[in-house]
Amino acid sequence: MKLRSQELRKIAPELDPLRLGTGWKLEDLSKPQIMIESTFGDSHPGSGHLLELVEEARKGVAQAGGHGARYFTTDICDGEAQGHDGINYSLASRDMIANMIEIHANATPFDGGVFIASCDKGMPAHLMGVGRVNIPSIIVTGGVMDAGPDLLTLEQIGKYSAMCERGEITEEQLTYYKHNACPSCGACSFMGTASTMQIMAEALGLMLPGSALMPATSPDLREAARKAGEQAVWLALHDLTPDKIVTMESFENAIMVHAAISGSTNSLLHLPAIAHEFGIEIDGDTFDRLHRGAHYLLNIRPAGEWPAQYFYYAGGVPTIMEEIKDMLHLDVMTVTGKTLGENLEDLKKNGFYDKCDSYLAKVGLKREDVIRPFDKPFGTDGSIAILYGNLCPEGAVVKHTVVPKEMFEATLKARPFDCEEDAIHAVLTHEIQPGDAVIIRYEGPKGSGMPEMFYTTEAIASDEELGASIALLTDGRFSGASKGPAIGHISPEAAQGGPIALVEEGDLIEVNIPKRILRIVGIAGEKKSPEEIDEILKERKSRWTPKPAKYQKGVLKIFSERAVSPMKGGYME
Numbered sequence: 184m185k186l187r188s189q190e191l192r193k194i195a196p197e198l199d200p201l202r203l204g205t206g207w208k209l210e211d212l213s214k215p216q217i218m219i220e221s222t223f224g225d226s227h228p229g230s231g232h233l234l235e236l237v238e239e240a241r242k243g244v245a246q247a248g249g250h251g252a253r254y255f256t257t258d259i260c261d262g263e264a265q266g267h268d269g270i271n272y273s274l275a276s277r278d279m280i281a282n283m284i285e286i287h288a289n290a291t292p293f294d295g296g297v298f299i300a301s302c303d304k305g306m307p308a309h310l311m312g313v314g315r316v317n318i319p320s321i322i323v324t325g326g327v328m329d330a331g332p333d334l335l336t337l338e339q340i341g342k343y344s345a346m347c348e349r350g351e352i353t354e355e356q357l358t359y360y361k362h363n364a365c366p367s368c369g370a371c372s373f374m375g376t377a378s379t380m381q382i383m384a385e386a387l388g389l390m391l392p393g394s395a396l397m398p399a400t401s402p403d404l405r406e407a408a409r410k411a412g413e414q415a416v417w418l419a420l421h422d423l424t425p426d427k428i429v430t431m432e433s434f435e436n437a438i439m440v441h442a443a444i445s446g447s448t449n450s451l452l453h454l455p456a457i458a459h460e461f462g463i464e465i466d467g468d469t470f471d472r473l474h475r476g477a478h479y480l481l482n483i484r485p486a487g488e489w490p491a492q493y494f495y496y497a498g499g500v501p502t503i504m505e506e507i508k509d510m511l512h513l514d515v516m517t518v519t520g521k522t523l524g525e526n527l528e529d530l531k532k533n534g535f536y537d538k539c540d541s542y543l544a545k546v547g548l549k550r551e552d553v554i555r556p557f558d559k560p561f562g563t564d565g566s567i568a569i570l571y572g573n574l575c576p577e578g579a580v581v582k583h584t585v586v587p588k589e590m591f592e593a594t595l596k597a598r599p600f601d602c603e604e605d606a607i608h609a610v611l612t613h614e615i616q617p618g619d620a621v622i623i624r625y626e627g628p629k630g631s632g633m634p635e636m637f638y639t640t641e642a643i644a645s646d647e648e649l650g651a652s653i654a655l656l657t658d659g660r661f662s663g664a665s666k667g668p669a670i671g672h673i674s675p676e677a678a679q680g681g682p683i684a685l686v687e688e689g690d691l692i693e694v695n696i697p698k699r700i701l702r703i704v705g706i707a708g709e710k711k712s713p714e715e716i717d718e719i720l721k722e723r724k725s726r727w728t729p730k731p732a733k734y735q736k737g738v739l740k741i742f743s744e745r746a747v748s749p750m751k752g753g754y755m756e
Contacts, residue, residue, distance in 0.1 A: 184420065184421075184422055186215055186216075186294045186419070187292040187293065187294055187318075188215070188216040188292065188293060188294050189213065191291070191292055192212065198291075199212055207250065211250040214248060214249050214250045215248065215249040215250070215294045215295065215416050215419045215420060216249065216250055216252065216293050216294050217244045217249045217250065217251045217252070217293060217294060217295045217296060217297060217412070217415045217416060217419065218251075218252050218254055218287065218288060218293040218295075218296045218297075219237050219240050219241060219244070219251045219252065219253050219254065219296070219297045219299065219412075220254045220255070220256065220284055220287060220288075220296060220297070220298050220299070220309065220312070221233045221234075221236070221237050221253075221254075221255060221256075221298070221299035221300065222255070222256055222257055222258040222280070222299070222300045222301070222302070222305035222309075223237060223255055223257065223299075224255065224257030224258075226257050226258065226259060226260060226263075227258075227259070227260030227262070227263055227302070228260075228328055228365055228367070228368045228369060228370075229258075229260065229301035229302035229305070229325060229368070229369065229370045229371075229377060230257060230258060230300075230301060230302065230305065230325070231368045232325065232368035232369070232399055233299050233300070233301065233325050235405065235408075236299050236323055236325060236404065236405065236408040237253055237299060237408075239405045239406075239408035239409040239412065240297045240299065240323060240408045240409065240411055240412035240415075241253070241412060242409050242412060243408070243409040243410060243411060243412020243413040243414075243415075244297070244412040244413070244415060244416055245412075246409075246412070246413055247412065247413040247414075247415075247416035247417065248416060249294075249295075249412075249415070249416040249419070251297070251412065252293070254287045256280045256283045256284060256287075256305075256308070258276060258280060258300065258302055258304055258305035258308070259272065259273065259276050259304070260302065261273050261302075261303050261304070261376075261635060261637075261662065262337065262371070265635070265637055265638065266638060270634035270635055270637075271631050271632035271633075271634050271739060272632060272738065272739065273303070273304060273632070273633075273634065273635070274304070274452070274628065274632055274633045274634075274660075274742075274746075274753055275632055275738050275739060275741075275742040276304050276308070277304040277307055277308045277311070277453070277456070278308070278311075278456075278742065278754055278755045279308075279738065280304065280305060280308035280309070280312070281308045281309075281311040281312045281315065281460075283312075284298075284308070284309065284311075284312030284313075284315070284316065285312060285315050285316055288312070288316040288318060289316060292318075293318060294318070294319070294419040295318055295319035295320060295321075295415045295416065295418050295419030296313070296316075296318055296319070296320045296321075296415065297320075297321055297323060297408075297411055297412055297415045298310075298312065298313055298320060298321070298322050298323070299322075299323040299324075299325065299408070300322075300324065300325065301324055301325030301326070301369065301370045301377060301381070301399075302325075302370050302376075302377040303375070303376040303377050303380070303449065303663070306324065306377065306380040306381060306383075306384060307380050307452075307453035307456065307457060309322065310322070310380075310383075310384060310387070310389070310453075310457045310460075311456055311457050311460045311754075312460075313389065313425050313460075314425060314426075314429065314457060314458075314460030314461040315460045317424050317425055317426050318419075318424065318425075319415065319418035319419045319421075319422060319423055319424055319425075320389065320415070320418070320424075320425050320518075321389065321390065321391070321411045321414050321415050321418060321518045322384045322385075322389045322390045322411075322518075323390070323394070323407065323408045323411045324370075324381040324384060324385075324390065324394070324395055324396070324397075325368075325369060325370060325399060325404075326369045326370065326381075326396060326397040326398055326399040326401070326404045326495075327369045327370045327371070327372045327377075327378060327381075327396055327397075327398060327399060327490075327491045327492050327495075328365055328366065328367045328368060328369035328370065328371065328372050328398075328399055329366050329367045329369070329372065329398060329399075329400055329492065330366075330372050330490035330492065331363040331364050331365070331366050332363055334489070334490055335360060335363055335364050336364060336371065336372045336373050336484060336490050336491075337364045337365055337371045337372070337373070337664075338371065338373045338375065338484060338485050338662075338664030339360065339364070340360060340361060340364055341637060341638060341640075341641030341642075341645075341664070342641050342644065342645040343356070343357050343360050344357060344638075344641070345611070345638075345641055345642040345645045345646075346645055348611055349611065349646075367399055367400050368399050368400075369398065369399025369400070370399075370491075371491075371664070372484075372490040372491040372492055373483065373484040373485050373490065373491050373663075373664055374444060374445065374446065374447070374481065374483045374484060374485065374486070374487075374491060374494075374663065375447055375485070375662060375663025375664045376447040376449040376450070376453075376662070376663035377663070378396055378447075378483075378491045378494070378663070379441065379444070379446035379447040379449070379450055379663055380447075380449075380450065380453060381395045381396050382395050382396060382440060382441075382444060382446070382499075382500055383437050383440070383441065383446070383450060383453070383454065385499075385500045386433075386436055386437040386440040386441075386500060386504075387428075387429055387433050387434070387436070387437050387457075388428050388429065388433055388436075388515055388516060388517035388518060388523060389425065389428065389429065389517075389518055390411075390518065391407055391410055391411055391414065391518065391519070392500075392501055392517070392519065392526040392527070392529070392530055392535075393498070393499055393500065393501050393530055393535050394407040394411075394499075395495075395499055395500050396491060396492070396494050396495050396499055396500075397495050397499075398492045398495065401495075414518060414519070417520070418518060418520075421520065423516075423518070423520060425461070426461060426462075427516060428515075428516045428517060428518060429461050429463075430463070430515060431463050431465075432512035432514075432515050433512075433515050434454065434458055434463060434465055434469075435469075435473060435512060436504075436511050436512055436515065436523070437454065438454070438465075438469065438470055438473045438474070439473055439477060439507055439510050439511060440500065440503055440504065440507070441454075441470075441474075441566075441567070442473060442474045442477035442478075442479065442565035442566055442567070443477065443478060443479060443480045443481065443503050443506070443507050444479075444480070444481040444483070444494075444503060444566075445479050445481055445486045445487075445561075445566035445582070445584045445585075446566065446567075446663075447582075447662075447663030448567065448580050448581075448582050448660065448661055448663070448665075448671060448672070449660060449661070449663055451467060451470055451567065451580050451672065451749075451750075452633075452660065452672075452749060452752055452753045453752070454752075455751055455752030455754075456752035456753065456754040458752075459751075459752060459754060466578075466750060466751060467569040467578045467580065467672075467750045468569060468578075470567050470569060471567065471568060471569040471699070473565070474564065474565025474566065474567045474568070475564060475565060476563065476564065476565070477507075477510070477563075477564070477565035477566075478506075478507065478557055478560035478562070478563055479560055479561045479562040479563075479564075479565060479566050479584055480503065480506055480507075480554050480555045480556075480557070480560050480561065481494070481503070481553070481554060481555075481561075482552065482553050482554070482555065482561070483553065484664075485585065485664050485665070485666045486561075486566075486584050486585050486666065487561075489548075489552075489553055493543075493546070493548070493553045494553065494554075495539070495542075496539055496542040496543045496546065496548070496553065497539065497543060497548075497550050497552075497553035497554045498535070498536055498539045498550060498554065499539070501526075501527060501530050501535065501536075502536075502539075502550065502554050503554060504523070504527060505527060506554065506555075506556060506557040507557060508527075511523065513527070561584070562584060564583070566582055566583065566584040567580065567581070567582060567583070568580075568581050568583050568696050568699055569699060570670065570694075570696070570699050570700060570701040571699060571700065571701070572693070572700050572701045572702030572703075573682055573702045573703055573713070573716060573717070573720065574656075574673065574682050574683060574686070574692065574701050574702050574703050575673045575674060575681075575682070575683070575701050576674075576675070576681075576682070577674035577675055577681075577748055577750050578672070578674055578750045579656075579670050579671065579672055579673045579674065579701050580670070580671055580672040580749075580750075581669070581670045581671075581696060582661075582665075582666075582669075583696050585665070585666035585667060586667065586668050586669075586696065587650060587651040587667070587668060589651045589652065590651065590652075590653075590654055590668040590694065590696075591694075591695075591696045591697060592694065592695050592696070592697065593654065593693075593694050594691055594692070594693050594694075594704065594705075595618055595619060595620035595653065595654055595691070595692050595694065596618055596619050596620060596689060596690075596691065596692075596708065597619075597620050597622055597686050597687065597688060597689060597690040597691070597692050597703075598615060598619045598620060598621050598622060598688065599622040599624060599686050599687065599688065600621070600622065600623050600624070601624060601625050601677075601730075602623070602625065602626070603623050603626060603634070603636055603638070603639055603659070606621055606623045606636075606639050606655075607638050607639045607642055609621070610639060610642045610643060610646070610649070611642055615649065615653060616653075617648060617649065617652035617653060618652060618653065619653045620653065620654050620655075620656055620692040620694075621639070621643070621653060621654070621655045621656070622656045622657070622683065622686055622692075623636055623639065623655065623656075623657040623658075623659060624657065624658055624673075624676075624677035624683045624684060624686075625658070625676075625677045625678055625684075625730060625733075626657055626658055626659030626676075626677075627658035627659060627673075627674075627676025627677065627678055627679075627749060628676065628742065628743065628746035628747075628748075628749060628753045629676060629678040629679060629743045629744075629746055630658065630676055630677055630678035630730075630733065630743070631659075631733050631739075631743075632734075632739050632742060632743065633658075633659055633660050633746075633749065633753055634659055634660070635659070635660055635661055635662045635665075636655065636657050636659050636660070636661055636665075636669070636671070637661065637662040637664070637665060639655060640655060640661055640662070640665040640666070640667055640669045641665070643655055643667050643668070643669075644665075644666050644667030650667050650668070651668075653668065654668040654669070654670060654692075654694055655667070655668060655669045655670070656670050656671075656673060656683070656692065656701070657669075657670070657671050657673060658671075658672070658673045658674065658676035658677050658678075658681065658683050658749070659671060660672060660749070668694075670694070670701060671749075672749040672750060673701075674748045674749055674750045675748065676748075676749070678729065678730065678743075680724065680727055680729065682703070682720060684727060685720055685723040685724060685727060686703065687706075687707075687723070689706075689707045689708050690703055690705060690706055690707070691703065691704050691705025691706070691708065691709075691710060692704070702716075703716050703720070704716065706719055741755070742755060
């Protein structure tokens, strides 16, 4: 086959001298040229170690007869951005990284690519970029950090911080937890957005089988990066592009895996955005349809017992897929050049599960302690539900596996706030009482960039009384670590004049997760008919005026103007 890089050399005489000036050797010029894109940088633990994986991938490319060129699109850390307006940049950063990947890949065409990332926005951004540029590509993920003492993990810090503020633990205890929650590089060690999206990359068929969510400190991860480099050359020589791998059936497989692991609600932003880049449209209803009746099997935090590194010890994505095999499309193509079904059979033969079992034995566990068998699930209705009603005509998202059963059906009194800061203050000062619905609005993509409501969810979930008696409703989103009675992505958002903007103090809000309902059912504490509610909302809408745009310049101005609904993926049109 003709390599793109060699065709370009014929028409761009400056290319050879420029690459020789970069340090390429003469013989490198005629080799398959592989870009190695990563989010490496000293920005946070999820990306701080990725240069090691870049170099391993480079070795693999060279061993396979290619030449690797390094490109970087450093990402930000949602954890470091919490508690201030920095979190508003988080979702926008996903689209900007995808844009840079497009620029890197297309400004100087390469024959293939290795794409390396770990975290919440870097990982989906790379998947979006792969779909957009459509050169032969393989994903490598940076794995997860080790757990701290007593299996301490980062998602517990929000709970401990709220407990400290309420005087339930000392400042010294909180400091100890903060100093020991992140003992190594890697993504946060729980089934948050970073871990979920690493798993989604493998479930889509774009990673080497069994390589998602390895411990960042493991030699296995470095070996996987090297092998990915080798495979990138093979993909380039066989012109196996992502569009020949990723199909609607691939996304359905990924969503079934998502249900089995109780994955982050942020996947409902990222998977539709990734699908859009592949020319495939999925939405909240796709998730709801596939999650209904799906078996939830994973005993990993925040919904389960163990840190995320134990997922790999239990056999990772392949073990999950074996358990839900009857629900998967086994004939989809993958980056190995084989089908998913063929990959699963190969893993049984090459000792993968034996190696994983040896890791589990070292921590005194069995596979079923971490990933339950299909016929012994934690739940049988997936983990995500899409709610509709007059409060969210376009939909809303709830992760029902972390919602107290008491809040599956409830009628609550509205307590609306126009920003998270006011809401969390009300929670921590006990202004919020059992039976309230805390509403945080103007936090959608067009309102403020769609930040996470992490601290508010943690404050509620860590309060035993409130966690089982109130709900948090927002047009913003949640951390993948969030738990408790939280419903997000309410659409249309407040900034667009959605019904959430029209809610007033004392309105009655019905939440019914089994029936997939979220609606206003009363005014000033008094129940009203649906027709009466419609008329009142029409009258309120006639008096409503949009808030001035929060951002008048820069990235967030561009993002807020061009972002689509959260239920479509929140990407920029």
